[in-house]
Amino acid sequence: MKNSASAWQRLVVAARHAPDTVDESAPFGFSTRVAALAMATERPGMSALMNRLSLRALGVALALMIFSIAANYSSLSFSSDSDQDSFDPVADVLTTS
């Protein structure tokens, strides 16, 4: 166990001495592309606000819909029941003739 830990430590010490030969500057056209993409996108504040407002509006609309159905349920069911007993002039004509 101790030997394995020592092996890892010797390995990372050697790895730390590896030279950084790779160029760190941005590739050609990279900064222009990224800047253009960043500036082309919509202002994050506005889009976030719009998203939040739309979600909130959707929630309120759903709540209102459920409330109005619940509040009018009795009258809706009553009207559908009363529709069955409603006056039907065609049926009257047919039965009397």
Added chain:
Amino acid sequence: MSDDVEAAFDLVACLERVRARDQVAARELVEHLHPLVIRIVRAHLPRRVAEEDLSQEVFMKVFTRLGQYQGSVPFPHWVSRIAVTTCIDHLRAQKRRPEFRWADLSENEADVLDAVLTSENDVGANDALAARELVAKLLEQLKPDDRLVIQMLDLEQKTLLEISQLTGWSTTLIKVRAFRARRKLQKLFEQLQRKERS
């Protein structure tokens, strides 16, 4: 990034211009921050992800969240944190880790592994690059969060506090992850010692 370069580049003025949607300033900011971002991206690059794509994603996050930057920490630290968390997200997304095998190592890497497993001597300076490649392959065996901690502690020699600032993790959590990662690496070395070099 050296102090001279920091002094030559007026970061505050550049940020003001970027906030005013100045594309030239945005380009200058990308060029200024690229060395910092690419170092982090290269150190924590997941398999099959292009470093340019990942660094572009980091910069896009920087621009998107620029309005949230309050100036409580230096701007490069704030950008570093975005870069580190973006890398963690990508590392977490890659589920399967390939099995570590002697056969997948180059001749130099196998020599270095042989040397550290069988002798008490230090690895030669000529083998530093092979050692780094080998370390990268060994780190791929770890869980993404553990890998990140060991990379920062052992290779980049960052302190617990620095890692905590970059990742947002507590120092206790970092210690736990480092312990877990070292135990896994020890097991891996023991397995490799038992196996014959093909």
